[in-house]
Amino acid sequence: MGDIKKVATRMAFGEALTQIGAREDIVVMDADLTKSTMTNLFQKVYPKRHINCGIAEGNMISTAAGLASCGKTVFAASFAMFSTGRAFEQVRNSVAYPHLNVKIVGSHAGLTVGEDGATHQCIEDVALMRAIPGMVIVSPADATETHAAVRAIADYKGPVYLRVSRLAMPVLFDPDSYQFTLGKGHIMRDGSDVTIIGAGLLLHEGVKAADMLAGEGISVRLVDMATIKPIDSELIIESAKKTGAIVCVEEHNVIGGLGGAVAEVLGQNYPVPMEIVGVADQFGRSGKPEALLDAYHMSAPYIVGKVKRVLERKQK
Amino acid sequence: MDNKTALKLSVIAAKAKKNALRGIYESQSGHPGGSMSVMDILVTLFFSEMNVDPKNPHDPKRDRFVLSKGHCAPGLYGVLAERGFFETAACAGFRTIDSCLQGHPDMKSVSGVDMSTGSLGQGVSAANGMALAGKLDGAGYRVYVATGDGELQEGQVWEAAMFSAQYKLDNLTLFVDNNGLQIDGDIAGIMNPAPIAEKYRAFGWNVLEIDGHDYHQIADAIQKAKAEKGRPTAVVCKTIKGKGISYMEDRAEWHGKAPNKEEYETAVAELDARIAELEGQING
Numbered sequence A: 001m002g003d004i005k006k007v008a009t010r011m012a013f014g015e016a017l018t019q020i021g022a023r024e025d026i027v028v029m030d031a032d033l034t035k036s037t038m039t040n041l042f043q044k045v046y047p048k049r050h051i052n053c054g055i056a057e058g059n060m061i062s063t064a065a066g067l068a069s070c071g072k073t074v075f076a077a078s079f080a081m082f083s084t085g086r087a088f089e090q091v092r093n094s095v096a097y098p099h100l101n102v103k104i105v106g107s108h109a110g111l112t113v114g115e116d117g118a119t120h121q122c123i124e125d126v127a128l129m130r131a132i133p134g135m136v137i138v139s140p141a142d143a144t145e146t147h148a149a150v151r152a153i154a155d156y157k158g159p160v161y162l163r164v165s166r167l168a169m170p171v172l173f174d175p176d177s178y179q180f181t182l183g184k185g186h187i188m189r190d191g192s193d194v195t196i197i198g199a200g201l202l203l204h205e206g207v208k209a210a211d212m213l214a215g216e217g218i219s220v221r222l223v224d225m226a227t228i229k230p231i232d233s234e235l236i237i238e239s240a241k242k243t244g245a246i247v248c249v250e251e252h253n254v255i256g257g258l259g260g261a262v263a264e265v266l267g268q269n270y271p272v273p274m275e276i277v278g279v280a281d282q283f284g285r286s287g288k289p290e291a292l293l294d295a296y297h298m299s300a301p302y303i304v305g306k307v308k309r310v311l312e313r314k315q316k
Numbered sequence B: 001m002d003n004k005t006a007l008k009l010s011v012i013a014a015k016a017k018k019n020a021l022r023g024i025y026e027s028q029s030g031h032p033g034g035s036m037s038v039m040d041i042l043v044t045l046f047f048s049e050m051n052v053d054p055k056n057p058h059d060p061k062r063d064r065f066v067l068s069k070g071h072c073a074p075g076l077y078g079v080l081a082e083r084g085f086f087e088t089a090a091c092a093g094f095r096t097i098d099s100c101l102q103g104h105p106d107m108k109s110v111s112g113v114d115m116s117t118g119s120l121g122q123g124v125s126a127a128n129g130m131a132l133a134g135k136l137d138g139a140g141y142r143v144y145v146a147t148g149d150g151e152l153q154e155g156q157v158w159e160a161a162m163f164s165a166q167y168k169l170d171n172l173t174l175f176v177d178n179n180g181l182q183i184d185g186d187i188a189g190i191m192n193p194a195p196i197a198e199k200y201r202a203f204g205w206n207v208l209e210i211d212g213h214d215y216h217q218i219a220d221a222i223q224k225a226k227a228e229k230g231r232p233t234a235v236v237c238k239t240i241k242g243k244g245i246s247y248m249e250d251r252a253e254w255h256g257k258a259p260n261k262e263e264y265e266t267a268v269a270e271l272d273a274r275i276a277e278l279e280g281q282i283n284g
């Protein structure tokens, strides 16, 4: 297993930006984290169109709005905590209300930031961005999906939140065959007993859980829901009809994230038992990413546990 | 600027003030004080300086204006109407359900509005973005932005001030409407941003201090800003909140209050008298 290629989605983000960087309308902004968000890759090739704003995230977002109002496609990156948290109101009023073409990028999302601890482990960003009218949210799971997502959102005119992670992870999808459609989830493997819907880094734990469950004779449909908003309601409802039970897995607070979005669709259309694997409304803490996922009951064995629980509820 | 031009701008300002107050009166809601204090700056920009065309409001080559103190939308709408961006009659619908004239400027719904504002402190940043886009594109347009003086209490204004200087945005001109008042009263007694000029100088800006109700000085400051190379210009404008309406002048209570019928009629009468007087001077 040691030779499996691992790439962080933040790295893929930086690479993808650089690949499309010849587009003169693209401007990349950062707030003194260029080597962490990986916008430094773009900066090396296109220094004139890379704007370091210093440690001033609110200013960065409103400046991005001004650039976008003059026809620029702006990617403004910082840690998720700051690009969506510190600058929430600038995102809401400067960017989203006028529906400007700014891609807010939050790197280092979730618990797997690891050692930096709670102040940097943003588990609220999806909830914050989801509550803003018209905001699109993309949370890719691997490098392949990140590459495709960056291209797709660069072609989409309007505000988008792109959520990427610090941790290097195995590449799940084959770049030659993988197709990304903004606003659509996709079935990674089909099954009949339960659907696991995942996004971002925790989808990897979902894959492991599905393998473990297959060993026990439980047939899992595994859905990659990389676009969290607008959510693919059709696929959610169809999965509920087919499998009768759903477990959402995400590296986010269990309030207001992917699980919340799926619950909203199910509750209003086709209620079936569901469970959410995520951070149980607590702050994170320092530690190794893998240890944290265990400590917060988010790794594959805990997903398996939630699947069994939802299956029990389904039988009743 | 010659005297006759200044007199003509004064007439336009009085008419724009009438438009602004009409909307505030009809909806019984809005911000008259700061709309009056910034009016002479707006009129100078839109009638004697900025390259804008109401028939082609989205021209990429146009000059931009950001009203960072977005609560003074009635003032901006009053001027845009006089400039022909929409019918002056539309001002009467301000803040009502079927009107495009939102309580704070919405760039999506009103042509002539270059940035949606209302949350104080964000406009200079947005103007920086526009100025930077102009630099990246080698475009010759200029960007103007107006802030309140209370607004300077927002930290983002100073983040933006660093940015403008760092990126040498000499195509940017900031007007500070230094009327000395904010909602709760005297800015000096609440959280004093003074000395404003020194602060901008320390941030690396070219700074001019003028009387914000003197058209000659405003026009002159704009020209000096255009001649300045390598740094942005801040024009700190001494103004009077509620300027031109006797009972509103320099009174904090008129920050966000609508006049009643009698007060409205008094204001209109004062402005009409002013227009008649100015027209007499122009023709005489």
Ligand SMILES: Cc1ncc(C[n+]2csc(CCOP(=O)(O)OP(=O)(O)O)c2C)c(N)n1
Pocket (backbone or CB within 6 Å): B033, B034, B035, B037, B069, B071, B072, B118, B119, B120, B121, B147, B148, B149, B150, B151, B152, B177, B179, B181, B182, B183, B241, B255
């Ligand atoms: C971020 C933010 N906080 C508070 C307000 C509410 N508010 C509207 S106007 C105002 C006072 C503004 O004072 P100043 O900048 O001096 O404006 P002016 O005197 O020119 O009207 C406040 C606090 C707001 N619009 N935005």
Ligand SMILES: [Mg+2]
Pocket (backbone or CB within 6 Å): B148, B149, B150, B177, B178, B179, B180, B181, B182
């Ligand atoms: Mg003031």
